[in-house]
Amino acid sequence: MRTHDGYEIDDDRDRLDLDVIWSFLSTEAYWARWRTRPDVAGQLASAWRVVGAYTSTGEQVGLARAWSDGVTSAYLGDVFIVPEHRGRGLGVAVIEEMIDNGPGAHLRWMLHTADAHALYARFGFAPPDHKYLERQRDHVSELRQSRDS
Template sequence: MRTPCGDHELDDDPARVDVDTLWAFLSTEPYWGRWRSREQVEAQLAAAWRVVGVYELSSGRMVGFARAFSDGVASAYLADVYIDRSARGHGLGVALVREMIDNGPGAGFRWMLHTDDAHELYSRFGFREPDRTYLERPSKHS
């Protein structure tokens, strides 16, 4: 599904994801993704329940991405959300998260994520500290 967003569009077609652009970002920029190999990123992309990319209308260049994995029934995990530095400041991050969690097939799901620096963004969508029923085993990669 393609959704217009100013000079950009959001698209959930996994075949449209520019793997080279995705890898270039994930392998160098985010604190949360640099430990993975390209093969691991490609495996995660292939196994994703849903992906949404952000693309410039003029060039088709991918400037943002989000990935989710899910049981397809009740819960999903939001991962690898980013907007390229060149495209930030135009509301694309908000549009990307909204497209992934509110406008897709998981709109009624319990969504989970980890972030160290984007609490303000995600709180707009109802994300908050976990309640007493949530337990987690930390990653050995952290």
């Protein structure tokens, strides 16, 4: 655990508050509203690493979740700071703890986001190079529909 501007940044998964996480992801996160609460609970339980941001009284106000093989690559997801606590550098602190200060500092990190590109650029994230391919989720839906027809 480390501190940032009076907040605690911690990777202890026992501190996670599913109510806070679910509240944010199900109402405010454009990328996660379709997930169910059991989906989110399962993702947290099976995450390679989680980092939370907490007030001095222990209230959770932020999160970053990652999955990884622990050897070559990691995916960063569900990064958020609740609106009332933004503007204090907590997003930077949570990402820094996840990527630079943890066991995955040597990994190739990936993420998908429609916003905060400048924030992630500070940590070396950039558009993929010519070696990176990805199968879009829409493609999977189209395959399932064609099979069911």
